[in-house]
Amino acid sequence: MAPSSPPSPSSQTDFESLGLLPVLCQTARTLGMKRPTPIQQEGIPALLQGRDVLLPSQTGTGKTAAFVLPALQKLAHIKEKEGTEDFSTPRILILEPTRDLAMQTAGICRQLGRQLSVRTRVICGGVPRAQQTRALAEGADIIVATHGRLLELVDNGELILSELIYLVLDEADRLLDEEFSESMTALVPYMADRPQTVFCSATLPEPVMALARKVTHDPVRILLPEESVTPRRLRQRALFIEEHEKEKTLLTFFTQSLPQGRSILFVKTKHRADALARLLRRKGFNALALHGGQTPGERKQALARFQSDTQNILVTTDIAARGLDIEDIQLVINVDLPPKPDTYVHRIGRTARAGRSGRALSFISVTERGLLREIERHINHRIRIVTHDTLQR
Template sequence: MTQNTALSSAPLQNFEALGLLPALCKAVQRLGFNKPTLIQQKGLPALLKNKDVLLPSQTGSGKTATFLLAALQKLAEKKQKEGEFYQPYPQILILEPTRDLATQTAGVCRQLGRDIGVKTRLICGGTSREQQLRSLEGGVEIIIATHGRLLDFVQNGQLDLSHIEYLVLDEADRLLDEEFSQSMTALIPYLADHPQTIFCSATLPDTVMALAKKVTRNPVQIEIEEETKTPRRLQQRAIFLHDEEKESTVQNILTQFATEERIIVFVNTKKSANELAKKVRSWGFKAESFHSERSQGERKKVLDHFQGKQCSILVTTDIAARGLDIDNVSIVINFDLPKSSEIYIHRIGRSARAGKKGKALSLITFDQRHLLRDIEKNIQHRIRIITPDDLTR
């Protein structure tokens, strides 16, 4: 059974009105957020009342800050209440589907919790196991992890999760593969009974709801009414062409919009990401590839370069379509049309975030007309067809 929430007629316009501590209000302002998003207005009150919550996880919604702010508030209040008798121990567990998301969430958590002094630890593969173990020796309060490395530590008696009070399953619809299901089944006996559970998912089909029912109790389901499934300030265009014309078309697009802040080019395979990034560099642009076969350190370096503008073009697989927080992306190019309309929505959602304008250009071969129709039907929006010549007008 779930409880639905509805926004009041007078939305809360600041974080203070949500009951956040001054230190956390200062932290969100430091990160550039002056007023809460809709999901924060609806989600934070339920979380602060210790309710289990189903949170939508649309790109740019403020979902990550929502569950982190509630977690940090709870820790701060406990420290204040217990005073000198307070002892740090693992109380909050945030499970992420990928190392990249875990690393990013840990970074946001440390920024938000800087003035509270919480001990946050990242546990995931791709980095030194011994180094992560040593980091736990000084005490830990918030664990942000991927399931494989976490289960390794727990089953070897190197981490105690029996006092976890606050559990977040982030991007839960991506955690339904067989490996994760087995890991969750193995982890449950090590967790405290019935921690407050936050279940984040972009979609809630029957399979996801079945998992939600297993791990939550009478959750509050946060619903955000949206006029459309894609950002309103996003200009969507499609170009029909032959496959051999794609590269020259992308070159023309990049030549025209090279002064834009950031451009993401999506492809469907890791091989294509490497090859196209190399080709783009040969045209004189600063571009890097991003995909799952690159090491954790390499991917972090690429994202840092992209955020810092040392590289203005990111050629990537769908690993960057969801979850990763990348600001000021002006243009998204679908070099390869995605395999589903849901992935299309996530891809183009990398642009036109936080009320800004953006462009999405999809390159479509003539035998893919039916895929375009399926996308338009799903997003309830007609995508304007243009020619390559229109790009220069």
């Protein structure tokens, strides 16, 4: 596995220098992407050369565009070579761990590919199967999917993967459960011999590397400059507190000093998310809930309202910890600590994105102190403990 060298500040400062088509460069700039990010500077040329690539998944790095832009260019070249505008079977497959991430990634594919004749279809649970099969019958160039519904359609012959040239496993460290492993094993015989593969993961422990070795060949591993586990401009604090005092303390905190921007509150369960959002609304705060118990339409509406600033507090489960593109988060509060340190890193990564500053506050009950120690070992950083009197600082 060949690691890339982090780009120097003076290297490759525009999209044209990466080898992208002018139409893709122009679209990127139209969407506000003035210059390629470090991960794009290193990842896009390697992918255009046909290499398998391991991309880090830190938030705010431009990772999705780093694998979507080369995919679009490859499609454009193949269509020109074959003299066709439409494919009856997909050439690009992007696997996502959740339907929300699948919908978001598909949206980015459509935005970046809007000047090209590219059809992107989403295949995931929670959507009527007949609706998806009708779309597939009209043809598809890019499939963005979750593995369960994808395998179901492939098994029934309603989706053909034999022409794939490009495979993306996004958020791969979330795709290690037994069900996914079984799905991948079942899907491999249906795919092309060996499509070019992009493997995206925030962490690369041995189980993740074992999967990477299984699906990639001699990959280039992209290293970000000054890569660290947590954002550099993120101020982390923790408050030791009794479990039954968490809601009261939270209300006092917001009453005394409501952050000017958006805040995300992470809790353990969807029921707790609903209850806490209702409590905040009763006390006069703009708050809403987001969790896996909602329909895709309800979650889409909640995110739209949150991002429009009509609601400035989002109470959510770990469904919002990774991947979802939520801009300008000023504060993350872990009302409940997650069971795994990696999830803590993803949660607080919602703020301090792309060089901005941000705050992360965690409420630590007696039973969660062991989790705090695990998190500190994982991030190699001691989180400052504050008191109720210094909570606002």
